[in-house]
Amino acid sequence: MGSTTPGWLALPEDEFEERYRPPRGFTSGYLHRVLVRALGPAVNAAPSDEALKRKPLVLDLTSPLPPRLRFYLYAATQHQSERQPGTFKIQLSVGVTRDGKPAPPRAKRRWFDRTDNIRPIAIGYHPDWNLFILWDADLHDLNGGFGSSKNVQTPPEIVWSALAKDISHGSRRLHGGLTETIVAARPHRLVEALSLRIDLSNESMCEGLF
């Protein structure tokens, strides 16, 4: 795997965009490639073409990041019709069943795949603004899993802040008094954002639940 050096990984930004970015709608292949490019040297082995198409994307990473993470990457969208203007959201449409990980044909309830103790990362990417948003995946499937296409939202303030400062984080209140921390960052600060994300997740796990 490590011997593979895909051409798209080395392409200049604009050329990559021109060649790989779909005109309308965003494919997993494109989004995953953007992710890998953003992580750069932090990625140990470039995933195969097959892996790039498949939904969650498992990447081998270098220190100080965990050796492996499982990315649930979605295109982040923004609606003016939303209650709170500027709110970003992603819809979780992929998951596994409670116990194992057989593909869910039409499973009512789904969870993130935690096989091999690989931490799931719920991440959204906004193609127009080149911004990554990282949610707390653990927190979302602790509520007995999530429905068919669960929406996960982000307060605009975190996004604005990230656009201004390249990286930012904030928290939002969930029902039940839980607090979810969200990290947003531009691609070149994504590695930092990931570290921060994991740090915050560990914190909330300690203080909130047990």
Add this chain to the structure above:
DNA sequence: CCGATATAGTACCTACGTGG
């Protein structure tokens, strides 16, 4: 050419918080 799957977008419903 047909079918399947994923993404985008909108609407509705419920919970939480604040004010009277």
Add this chain to the structure above:
DNA sequence: CCACGTAGGTACTATATCGG
């Protein structure tokens, strides 16, 4: 203590893209 208003979350539906 009750009522009203706002925000968050869930679900459904439509459209587009990809694969067979």
